[in-house]
Amino acid sequence: MSKVVVFGHKNPDTDSICSSIVMANLQTKIRGEEVVPCRLGEINEETKYALDYFKAETPKLIEKVEEGQTVILVDHNEFTQTAEGIENAKIDTVVDHHRINNFHTAEPLSYYAQPVGCTSTLLYELYTLNNVEIEAKYAGLMLSAIISDTLLLKSPTTTEKDKKAVEELAKIAKIDVEKYGLDLLKAGTNLDKYTEKQLINLDAKIVENSGIRCMVAQVNTVNIPDVLKRKEKLEEVINQEIAEKELDLLVFAITDIVNSNSEAIVLGKRTDLVGKTFEIKNNIAVMPGVVSRKKQILPLIEKNM
C-alpha cells in the first residue's frame, strides 16, 4: 500500500509548500506512520528562501495520484487546482481557507476550514488540538506561510487568528517577524530570472463559474514599472496561455508589497469582468489598495459576471 501523501495546489505558493511539509509532520506524529509531503509544481524564490532558512527539504514533485491512494489536501480543494486522478483517490482530510467549489468526495472525510488568512494558521490550531508539540523548524515554516499569504499581516484577508498564530510561532521559532518577513517577501520579488511564461504561472489560479474560465496570476514586487518593462512580451505569452487553456479572461496582477497596490494586465474576451470596476487602459488596470486575489480580485470578477 502506498503511503499517505499531502499536497497543496498547482503553481504552489509558500503556504501550499510549507503547509504540506508541516501537515506531513503533524500527521506522521498523529498516525504513527510516515506521511509524505508532495508538491504539484516548481518552488518559487520566496518559498526557496523559507525552506533554506529553516533547513527544510523540498517536497517530492508529483503530477498525479494513483487510484485509491489516500491523500490529504492543504490550501485548496477545487479539482481544477489539484493533482490529476483526484476523482479516483481517497480524500482523507482537507485543511483549507478557501471557498469550497468543484469539490466532492465519495465518502465522509475530515474537513477543517475557516475563513482565515492562511492554511498554516489552521495547522497551528491543529497541533494544539491534537496536543502535539511544535518544533522550531515547523513553527518557522508556518510563520513563513502566514507572512507570505497575508503580506506580513497587511492583506485584508488577515484575521485575529493569523496575528495570534504569528505571535506564538515567532516565539517558538525565535524569529524577528518584521525583519525576517520583509526579507522573505523581498526574496519573492526577484523576478528577473524568470521567463515571461514562468512569471504568468508562478502563482496562478484558474476558476470556472457558469462556464466562464478565468485565470488570475499574481507576482509580488517592490517596483511595478520594473515588471511592466516586459509588458509587450508578457502580453504575447498571456495571449498564448488564453488560447492553450481556453480561458475567457486572464488577469496578471503585479502587486507592490511595500505600498500595497496592484496593477494588472487584463486580456481575453471577458475583460469587461474587470473593466466594470477598474478602467483598463492599454490592457492595464490600476488597482489602488488591491493586494489580495482571494478577497479582492476574484470577488470583483464574480460580482461582474
Add this chain to the structure above:
Amino acid sequence: MSKVVVFGHKNPDTDSICSSIVMANLQTKIRGEEVVPCRLGEINEETKYALDYFKAETPKLIEKVEEGQTVILVDHNEFTQTAEGIENAKIDTVVDHHRINNFHTAEPLSYYAQPVGCTSTLLYELYTLNNVEIEAKYAGLMLSAIISDTLLLKSPTTTEKDKKAVEELAKIAKIDVEKYGLDLLKAGTNLDKYTEKQLINLDAKIVENSGIRCMVAQVNTVNIPDVLKRKEKLEEVINQEIAEKELDLLVFAITDIVNSNSEAIVLGKRTDLVGKTFEIKNNIAVMPGVVSRKKQILPLIEKNM
C-alpha cells in the same frame, strides 16, 4: 438584518433536529447574539420523545432561506437535501459527518467535518474547543442524536469519538444510556400512526450521481414483518414517489434495531443497483447485518453504478 439560522437536512432525523438546537445554543454563546434553530420538515416520533424528555422546544419550520441570509448547516451539505434558496444565501459554517457532494460556496467558510457516527459528536468537541460549558439539557439532546444515528453505538458508523462523547454527555445529562437509549429508539418504531406516504418520507435522502437519481428511505422497527403487512400499499406509494420525484431507484429500508438487520422494498428502473449485491424477490431485498444507509446501503448502490 435577519438573524443567523441553523438547520439540518430535509426529512429531519433526531441528529438534524437536536444538532440544530444545540448548535444554535453554542453559536449564540460564541457570537453573543441570538442564533435561531430551524427545521426543514416534520419531527418524527423518536425526535419528539427526545425533545419532550429534555424539555426542548421544537425548532421553527422553514422551507427556504432569503437571499444573502447567513446560514449554518448541520448534519448535511448537499444542496439536494437543504432549504430552497441556498445558492443565494451566505453559508457561514457547516458541521457535518457526511461526504461532500453537490455543495459549493462563493466565499471562504468554516467547515468542520469528521467521519464519525453523528454530527452531535462533533458539536460536543466544538463546545470543548470553544471553552463553552455544556448544560444538561443540551448534553441530553446530543446524547439522543448520537444514540439515534449509531443505533445505540451498534451501527458500523460508530467511532471511538462517538463512544467517548456518549460517555461524557451521559455524565453531564445524568442519564442511564442503555435504558434511555432503548426507550428512545423504540419511540421511533411506532409506525402505525403514519400513512404509507409519511413512512416513505420519514427519513429519506435523495442522492444524484452521474445523472442517476436515487432515494433511500429508512424506518426503524422491532418487527419487520409487521411493517411488511403494508407492502402492497407501500409499493403503490413508492411508485408514485418515483414518478413525482423523477427517481431511477427508490430503496425503502426497514431496519430491525434489536437484531441489526434490514429488509428493503426496492423499486424503479435501476433496481439492478441493489440487485447486483442482494437478491430481490417480490421487490424485497433481505440484507443481513445492514443497518446503516450511509456506510452500507449508499456505498453498495454507488459501487454498482
